[in-house]
Amino acid sequence: MGAEQIRRWESGALAHAVTDPFGQGPLPWLRGSENYFDDTGQVVPWYADPTLPRGSTGGGTRTADDVRRQIKGFISTGAAAPGEAIDFHITVDPPQQFSVDIYRIGHYGGDGAAKITTSPRLSGIVQPAPLTADRTVSCHHWWQSWRLQIPTYWSIGAYVAVLTTVDGHRSHIPFTVRDDHPADLLLVLPDITWQAYNLYPEDGVTGASLYHAWDEQGRLLGEEDAAVTVSFDRPYAGAGLPLHVGHAYDFIRWAERYGYDIAYADTRDLHAGRIDPTRYRGLVFPGHDEYWSVPMRRTAERARDNGTSLVFLSANTMYWQVSLAPSPSGVPDRLLSCRKRRGPGKPALWRELDRPEQELLGIQYAGRVPDSHPLVVRNAEHWLWDATGAAEGDEIDGLVAGEADRYFPRTTLPEHDNRILLAHSPYQDSDGVTRHQETSLYRAPSGALVFASGTFAWSPALDRPGHVDPRIQRATANLLDRICKRA
Template sequence: MSAEHIRRWESGALAHGVTDPFGQGPLPWLRGTDQYFDDTGLMVPWYVDLGQAQGLLPRARSTPEAEQRPALGRPRTSDDVGGQIKGFAAGAADLGGSLDLRVSVGAGQEFTVDVYRIGHYGGAGARHVDASPRVSGLIQPAPMVAGKTVSCHHWWMSWRLQIPPHWSPGAYVAVLTTADHRHRSHIPFTVRADKAADLLLLLPDVTWQAYNLYPEDGRTGASLYHAWNGQGELLGEEGAATTVSFDRPYAGAGLPLHIGHAYDFIRWAERYGYDLAYANATDLHAGRIDPTRYRGLVFPGHDEYWSAPMRSAVEEARDSGTSLVFLSANTMYWQVELDPGATGEPDRLLTCRKRQYSADPGGPGGAGSGSVLWRDLGRPEQHLLGIQYAGRVPEPVPMLVRNTHHWLWEGTGLHDGDPVPGLVAGESDRYFPRVALPAYTERTLLAHSPYKDARGVPRHQETSLYRAPGGAYVFASGTFAWSPALDRPGHTDQRIQRATANLLDRICKVH
């Protein structure tokens, strides 16, 4: 793989995973070894000839856990150039409801759907819960492109998944496999339920879609970060889309870039028996859930894009006594708008005009418009989180803990200044002294970790916890690597597991 291709992939994916570009974590049925160079999880991009790369790939290893999983064979991941099999569906459905899968099969052959629920399941990471019969496949029409907005809303429904009332709410993945067993792709979705629970887990589907470059074909795909010009060159934000559609598959393997951070938390939390309900960020935006009915809201992964209704709902929940747990960094950075799609279905278009227009206060995205940095609108993230985005971390560095007398660090064995290796990674937050803080009755900075940015300038990361006047705790980890430390092989840290348990246990006991 040439250096040019490596740079192209890194910029195109904006790889914020701790070890692998997709940040998927250990999802056994997805991690066919024919997709990776080595055990660090470096994925072979779509433009690499897999035949030439075979000498770099590790041999498959048989484990007792693997032998207990469904024998799915070794199909290769579908890509966006060949489009061997790709699909999408609504991001969430209710127990007792249904989910319509829209699938395009390149050769028009039949395909199957295997459905998995994410969880601990004895370390397997997921459980196989349903399988389709062979489904007739068809070559769907090419995506529609309006400006740089790509949509597949006109695809025909291929198969309807009925969701039984006895299923558990949670995060699910539909695995699509061609009948010849040569290619595979994925559709993630959430199953909701109107149930009481201690904690509500909110999956960041708005942010996932902002990063979605589908189709990653060197021609038509676009995200809020990138698009291609007529020569197949990847453009940055100045040439990216300002509106993207939820009505399209995810690029590459069919999974969002940062989905593994959520899965890391889910596996750990379900292993230890926390009482969880599940929903998506779009559910929060649309008012389909009442966040005030839970003791805590958990934001498990990168959650950068927030609409005004999302922020208002979370602020109201905090003020009513619902605690907030932010396990990543660069949260609530951009304000976005959600609008109806081409068929009139609500909240299918995501708009964020970003820096292209924010310099003009009177233009689109300027002061008084809806789609710029929250801090530029006079509502910095720190007003809610207690800290806010500081920048990217080029290489993982240790987190240096502080205030270890605090109950959050109880039982971890940590002392002030102790390092937790590699825990500051991807991106970081810190306290900004010149930015107003939220109202609080108590507040603690739990880490202060120096690092150097890409230009060699000294920076630092901080972890924050405060208690709002209404009794809610608000925790912000200030790093991408916190969730992987809970349940990702090679990154798991028992001290971070214990600190997170201390936090959730305290929240679940708050009256």
């Protein structure tokens, strides 16, 4: 099957729709007729199927794809600070002029983002084909297309570059602007996990992630044949946004609306030791954060042991152990490796390395949730549920979704002064077996609180249209207010 004939249901992005029912989430610059009919005739919002071209039957902006690569790009650095520069590497086919609109994610009166600046009109070129070596795909040899000098007055935060060609094709590049000033909370964006899922180029030929690759007939292969190492030096597949990016954006919009004092960083900052946890009352992990290196875990544990609280608002956190290495040109932390179950050597699951996730989180990954189920409130008298109106046994619809964590009785718990489970929710797994999701909170001997929601649906309930739940909003505020000493 040639690249032009890739069927949507063989798309790597859709292959993960079961894992993350929330996907990329709504973005404010993509409004209008952004709905499409799927194979069953049902209307699908644009963010549920990032492989579809936008407006392909008429004028307007259309999302670039990985087969034709009308416009695709990446940045050659991680997070950057005001006063520093970010280099963009962009391919445009056919060659033509393009521009870059820079948006910052936030509340902004309900808009969800604000346009900060627009580049000059830039000249686009067709960059060389991606290089591949043993399933690792890299575009580190692409020429620089544009340098963004970040003004010193820019706010730190999560940004998205929206690339648009003269003929109306569009793609995205997310990036983070950070600094090292103290704040109440540090939001840690899970860029390592984002890259693990990146199948670029999703072309039926060369693309590979830590989950998938293609065979000679263009069929999607599973983890046994996937990449062992993936590169940050390449665009994200499809629309150019990571598969799970929406979770972080949901939290950001909500937290900025209510005025929390937030600093920003990427997980590679955590890995590289650029984060001093003592500067913050709490570290917040807002989305799917599955891949952790040894230095990441060491920093998080040190933070907890020195009194900095940890807030995990998703599930399946810290499941795989990974390593990071420099790019061929020597830039640190541009290659991500995880051997998973292939070949000789030690396993890659933290729990199989005698370091189960529960020793930090208080709960750990239990499995996928094929269909959403209610979250069942437990210990409703606890302060987390204050002023939520939630009573013991109340069901919060749709809050157990995507993937779920639970307490494993035979697995070591972290050292704690007190510990409580705040939800105990039955759901059916893919085999129809009843399992349970749980939400955990414990206080470490240092006084730090460690909260784990145990479900993918927590952050979307804060500010995702169609998913907002005031009880989850209030509970999250109760938690953060206590961490930030507001309560």
